[in-house]
Amino acid sequence: MVGISMVMRLDFFLAHGTGLSRKQVKILIGKGAVRVDGEERPKANTRVVEGQGVWLHDEPVQLPGHRYLMLHKPAGVVSATEDGEHRTVVDLIPAELRRDLHPAGRLDRDTTGLVLLTSDGDWSHRLTSPNHACGKRYRVCCADPVSDEDLQALREGILLRGEDRPTLPAEAERLSEHELLLTITEGRYHQVKRMLAARGNKVEGLHREQIGEIELDAELAPGEFRVLTEDEVASI
Structure with a gap:
């Protein structure tokens, strides 16, 4: 669960946490794509408070700050943010969650398995730097x-x-x-x-x-992803 450190409207929280406009956020809320801990069908003006979690398309949303995901990469997908010919690992992430994401390291197009994506350049550098021998x-x-x-x-x-x-x-x-x-x-x-x-x-x-210490989640099918836990992020 992603905790809220202050009281705020749900649409404000989501707009800041995803980079979407308030209008886009309200549409998603209206379609039932948003869930708040303790409330399955929240409204745009629902107040979120400390201890509650907010999910968009069943993925936790965080306020501005860095994001860390693990992806089960299928074959035929390239480890890049964009490519003119093939689908990329970023393409497998919902559009509203892609902002500033990049793969931390690469896998060949025909190689499958664990790919880590983040918006944190320093974390990505630690992961890939030869000095850290990950x-x-x-x-x-x-x-x-x-x-x-x-x-x-x-x-x-x-x-x-x-x-x-x-x-x-x-x-x-x-x-x-x-x-x-x-x-x-x-x-x-x-x-x-x-x-x-x-x-x-x-x-x-x-x-x-x-x-490193991060293992591919056995419950993730090829093409699926999840947010890293705090312990997984701290292990790099």
């Missing part, structure tokens, strides 16, 4: 069997084609003959695919499960 865990499906030698090479670091220094040591756990969990702390271009390619293997499926 681990990212992937479930990797390979065309060929993954050998013990492959696992050891991944754990020690691999010199990628066209580069002059090896990757940092990764955590690698084999799940089955063709599948492994791989945790890396860098974000080089197509890194996971290139690491396996350097071992003569091909990645056929790639899914990100975790960033």
Whole structure:
């Protein structure tokens, strides 16, 4: 629940929390898209007070300040704010909640899984900065069997084609003959695919499960999102 620190009209709160006009907000309230804790069909002049939560399309609304979301990215969607050819991760967020959002880090268009979106540039920088070495865990499906030698090479670091220094040591756990969990702390271009390619293997499926201490919510279907908890935001 998103707490209110003062008493104010619902339409005023929503306009400031979403960037929409008061007219747009009143239309949404009239359509039943807004819910206030303790009142299912509020009116524009409903007073919201401390301890109440406000939801728009079943997503909590906060007053101006930074927003933090997790998204279960489906295949075919690009990690960008806009793209002339493909749907973006921001396109999957309702228009009234998109203001100033950007993806903190990227996934390839064909890669699925956890993407974090925020309006907080400093938080995004901490998440992606090499100095913070934030681990990212992937479930990797390979065309060929993954050998013990492959696992050891991944754990020690691999010199990628066209580069002059090896990757940092990764955590690698084999799940089955063709599948492994791989945790890396860098974000080089197509890194996971290139690491396996350097071992003569091909990645056929790639899914990100975790960033730092934030795990993809198992209840989110591809294309769905939710607001991060305070603990999740503070973990970065």
